[in-house]
Amino acid sequence: YTGKEPEEILTTKIRNILVRDVQSLPILIKEDTSIYEAIVKMFLEDVGTLYAIDDKRDLVGVISRKDLLKGTMGKSDIEKTPVSVIMTRKPHITTCYPNDLLIYAANQLIEKQIDSIPVIDKEDGQEVVIGRITKTNITRVFVNLME
Numbered sequence: 001y002t003g004k005e006p007e008e009i010l011t012t013k014i015r016n017i018l019v020r021d022v023q024s025l026p027i028l029i030k031e032d033t034s035i036y037e038a039i040v041k042m043f044l045e046d047v048g049t050l051y052a053i054d055d056k057r058d059l060v061g062v063i064s065r066k067d068l069l070k071g072t073m074g075k076s077d078i079e080k081t082p083v084s085v086i087m088t089r090k091p092h093i094t095t096c097y098p099n100d101l102l103i104y105a106a107n108q109l110i111e112k113q114i115d116s117i118p119v120i121d122k123e124d125g126q127e128v129v130i131g132r133i134t135k136t137n138i139t140r141v142f143v144n145l146m147e
């Protein structure tokens with residue numbers, strides 16, 4: 001007997017979950033990808049957010065469903081206009097690291113009112129996207145803990 005209440009055990013469990021324990025694979029596109037191609041990619045990969053990278057593989061943008069909707073509303077030719085025109089750019093991108101606590105990432109999702117956070121790994125000066133944390137990931141953790 002640990003002397004702990006069941007709630008305490010559950011709380012401790014939740015507090016110890018790391019981003020890398022639950023992250024899923026990121027879907028990456030080049031920043032010069034057209035809005036049209038990005039929409040196709042989003043459907044094919046069945047994700048709600050795409051991450052844009054530059055030639056050095058550095059993260060340069062986040063593209064959400066609403067960003068793409070907005071991109072289709074103007075006069076622009078979506079087959080010619082790159083996602084770089086509509087994406088959320090650095091330094092406005094919220095990121096996290098594999099060793100961050102999941103509860104930290106979850107808090108960021110709520111505070112910044114976003115659906116996903118790219119997980120970044122620093123590889124010799126480069127910021128490579130290695131995963132993503134989404135509301136779905138966190139819901140799955142919640143369900144697993146209860147089962």
Ligand code: ADP
Binds near residue numbers: 062063065067116
């Ligand atoms: P949607 O716009 O489809 O509801 P989000 O709520 O995730 O999806 O996105 C809202 C806005 O926040 C969009 O403009 C998007 O580019 C931006 N955004 C999404 N994720 C991030 C992030 N991790 N960091 C910064 N901005 C983000």
